[in-house]
Amino acid sequence: LAKTTQPISMDSYEGQEVNITCSHNNIATNDYITWYQQFPSQGPRFIIQGYKTKVTNEVASLFIPADRKSSTLSLPRVSLSDTAVYYCLVGAYSGGYQKVTFGIGTKLQVIP
Amino acid sequence: DAGVIQSPRHEVTEMGQEVTLRCKPISGHDYLFWYRQTMMRGLELLIYFNNNVPIDDSGMPEDRFSAKMPNASFSTLKIQPSEPRDSAVYFCASSLGTAEAFFGQGTRLTVV
Secondary structure (H helix, E strand, O other), rough: OOOOEEOEEEEEEEEOOOOEEEEEEOOOEEEEEEEEEEEOOOEEEEEEEEOOOOOOOOEEEEEEOOOOEEEEEEEEOHHHOOOOEEEEEEEEEEEEEOOOOOOOOOEEEEEE | OOOEEEEEEEEOOOOOOOEEEEOOOOOOOOEEEEEEOOOOOEEEEEEEEEEEEEEOOOEEEEEEEEEEEOOOOOEEEEEEOOHHHOOEEEEEEEEEOOOEEOOOOEEEEEEO
16 A cells, blocks of 8 residues: 655644645555545544545535545635544455555634 | 444443343345454454454454354344453444445443
């Protein structure tokens, strides 16, 4: 499984755009990049997944450069409710299931 | 659907006692996962099932841990005997084999 590296913590003011970058230098050809969000006292929640270039949904955007050795999760105009831990996961589908490993994640603190 | 349901939400037990954690996955999901989360190690995958069959239990820390899935709507994680170092939050998740796994609220286990 590809190892991921992301900042341990980040602070941001309300209304700002937040970009969290994840490094995955040894990503394999078949690996996808997935981000999860976890609020205190809750289980993680899927945010977005991508393979290359850019993916956007109602919650976030995911930017993946051509070499795929890193990815950036972008949260537009964050609010206090976006305070959470964000996990970057890299893994390939095997037998119908994407094998991934959760790391420690990035703790995002949104400040009023 | 009510989502993934775990019980109990909190469990306090004495060292040496047997502990059983329960999980009801989302109806129709054919993958079920058990995770353990601690401050030191983050979120670790213990075991996962596909169509009620255990596929990968390499994350189960010791023989004291066992998991079963007798049918598509129920799974248990048992620790016997329990030890203080087993104290953690245990999450159950289910999915259709895609990147989007749905997590339960977790069971906070404290072994004293």
